[in-house]
Amino acid sequence: MSESDLGPGALRISESRSExxxxxxxxxxxxLGAAPQLEQRLREIERxxxxxxVIDLSELTFMDSTGLRLLxxxxxxxxxxxxxLVLRPGEEPVQxxxxxxxxxxxxxxxxxxxx
Numbered sequence: 001m002s003e004s005d006l007g008p009g010a011l012r013i014s015e016s017r018s019e020x021x022x023x024x025x026x027x028x029x030x031x032l033g034a035a036p037q038l039e040q041r042l043r044e045i046e047r048x049x050x051x052x053x054v055i056d057l058s059e060l061t062f063m064d065s066t067g068l069r070l071l072x073x074x075x076x077x078x079x080x081x082x083x084x085l086v087l088r089p090g091e092e093p094v095q096x097x098x099x100x101x102x103x104x105x106x107x108x109x110x111x112x113x114x115x
């Protein structure tokens with residue numbers, strides 16, 4: 001697992017790969033300032049054409065509409081490439097963005113596997 005750590009309030013991204021699947025764990029804040037960092041990482045991952053991309057939001061403390069837009073765009077690109085994009089739910093403040101915008105109907109969520 002590799003990790004980008006830019007300090008308090010920043011977005012930290014941990015990545016793991018297994019059998020054609022990529023999992024990202026996002027921690028911190030996904031907002032206008034952090035969006036380019038995640039966008040770059042997603043584009044790098046997409047070039048490797050994974051069959052499944054899981055984005056775990058469970059450690060995000062904040063997400064704004066910029067983060068939502070980025071996830072919806074990644075979902076659209078994955079769909080075009082026959083890649084399954086799955087989100088693991090975040091805490092209530094993060095999930096509220098999905099509820100308020102109706103994005104829950106467009107994105108697939110699954111619970112974290114039991115350890």
